[in-house]
Amino acid sequence: MTQHFVSTLFAIRSYFTWLPAPVVSVLMLALIGVLAFYCGNLVTKQLLRIPGSRKAALIRRIVSSLRRPTRLMVALLAMLSALPAATGFTATQEGDLQLFFLFLLILTFGFSAIMVFRIMTEVYLNRLAAREETDDIMIRSHQTQIRVLRRLTEILVGIVTVASALMLFPSVKQYGLSLFASAGAASLIVGLSARGLLTNLIAGVQIALTQPIRMEDLIIINGDWCWVEEINATYVVLRVWDWRRHIVPISYFLENQFENWTHNSAAIIGVVFLWVDYQAPMDRIREMLNEIVRGCPLWDGRVFDVQVADCNAHVMSIRIIASARTALQSWDLRCDIREKIIARIRDECPEALPRSRFSMMPPQMPSQNGGLDPWNMMAPPIGRPPPGSYTGPGMGAGGGPEMGSGPGGSSMSSG
Missing domain, CATH: 2.30.30.60 (SH3 type barrels.)
Incomplete structure (x- = not known):
């Protein structure tokens, strides 16, 4: 078939002997390339009209993606086949043209192979994702x-x-x-x-x-x-x-x-911590949390629990766990639980809100003996008299020291 094609080109070329041989060869290769390019275009259009079945749809998609590479390969093959009839080139020029056409043909073929492989893998993944009974993990594994x-x-x-x-x-x-x-x-x-x-x-x-x-x-x-x-x-x-x-x-x-x-699995357990006062009614809080979680559509119905997880000198920590289908739903579920339980505790159990406590001590009152009552003191000095009961040494009328003088100058001694 190639020999017949070349002999036909020689016969056509004989009608243009009045033109220079290199010009005839260039025009002949260009004309053959253009005709082959449009022939490839017609072939691809016909393939795209194949009636629809699953295999035909795959063929149409491949042909649609490879329309330009296919037309280029058809043109390159036609010019390679017609190159022996282009006698207007020298042996070196003909060899260089042949290498150039083969170079483009190999690159185009490799690109087409990559495109075909990519389309087939995408079609497989789309069909796999369309199956409703297929597990999400298996789909992601195949992907x-x-x-x-x-x-x-x-x-x-x-x-x-x-x-x-x-x-x-x-x-x-x-x-x-x-x-x-x-x-x-x-x-x-x-x-x-x-x-x-x-x-x-x-x-x-x-x-x-x-x-x-x-x-x-x-x-x-x-x-x-x-x-x-x-x-x-x-x-x-x-x-x-x-x-x-x-x-x-x-x-x-x-x-x-x-x-x-x-x-x-995409399912995950979310954790919410809540700090409440020691006077918080735990049974009532459990009931409220049970109503909140069971009424939330984000909960998957598998795991739910309320526990006192920790405490310190001021508050106790309640840990709420609830499961959800995905991590995003778990995040939204935790935010929903936190918002609703805070609102209900504020409205229905205000005594459960954390608070700070201070011990208010009564004011210090003077004692009957002129000093301060040690029972009204938070921390009386150990081994020392209460403040005011001893004012230090004083001088009496005889020049000697007078012990135990009161704050008003009255003596604490008898006689």
């Missing part, structure tokens, strides 16, 4: 495995495609062979320079197999609530609750400790 393996496959196919295209050129081919042949310093330098990339690629394979994290897992990293938004071949994108993004190397999750709140 993680397929996304990581797809990234690795795309990288490998891209490397093989570029390497195959470059190996068409003799100079690049010779350099590559010499590099692989010398297992010395050059290979060592290349290995060391690609160490980080290889580490993350291997870590990606480990995560795809062991799955310490999955797509849309809720993890705690650096004190932030984060959802796994993307798992790429070398890094992971984490979405924080306030819409920030953490970009983390994928090897981090194999070398560091972190919390995964949805590893086995």
Whole structure:
């Protein structure tokens, strides 16, 4: 068929002998490329009109995504087939054109292969997510495995495609062979320079197999609530609750400790602490909490309990636990419980609110003997008389000391 095509081109070319041979060759290749391009366009349009079934829908989606690469490959193949009939070029020029067409053809084919693989994986994930009976953890497990393996496959196919295209050129081919042949310093330098990339690629394979994290897992990293938004071949994108993004190397999750709140199940138990006074009626508070939790649609009906968990000199701590289907619902449930129980305690049990106590001591009253009553003192001095009962030594009429003079100058002694 190729020989017939080339002979037909020679016959057509004989009608244009009055033009220079290089001009005829360039015009012929350009015309053949344009015609092949439009023929490819017609073929893709016909494929898009296939009536709808599941397989036909997949074919239509693939053809729709590969419309431009398909037309380019058809044009390149047509020009490669017509190149022997372009006698207006020298042998060197013809060889260079052939290498150029093959180079573009290999790159286009590799890109098309990556697109087909990506579309097929997306179709599989969409069908899996459409099944109502499928467990959420299984969906996220498949999403993680397929996304990581797809990234690795795309990288490998891209490397093989570029390497195959470059190996068409003799100079690049010779350099590559010499590099692989010398297992010395050059290979060592290349290995060391690609160490980080290889580490993350291997870590990606480990995560795809062991799955310490999955797509849309809720993890705690650096004190932030984060959802796994993307798992790429070398890094992971984490979405924080306030819409920030953490970009983390994928090897981090194999070398560091972190919390995964949805590893086995998305359900979680939320904890609320409440500090109340010692006069708080615990039975009444339990009844109020029971009404609040059971009336809240965020509670999943599995776990609920109220306990006095701690106390100190002023208040006691009540711990309320309640389970929810997801961490976000658990957060909203805890906020709802906290708001409603505070309002009900304020309105129905104000004696349960924490308060500060002070001991009010009566004022100090003078005693009958002219001093102060030691019973009215908070801490009377040990081994000493009460203040005012002894004013120090005084001088009597005879010049001697007078002991025990009262505050008014009256003597405490008899006679």
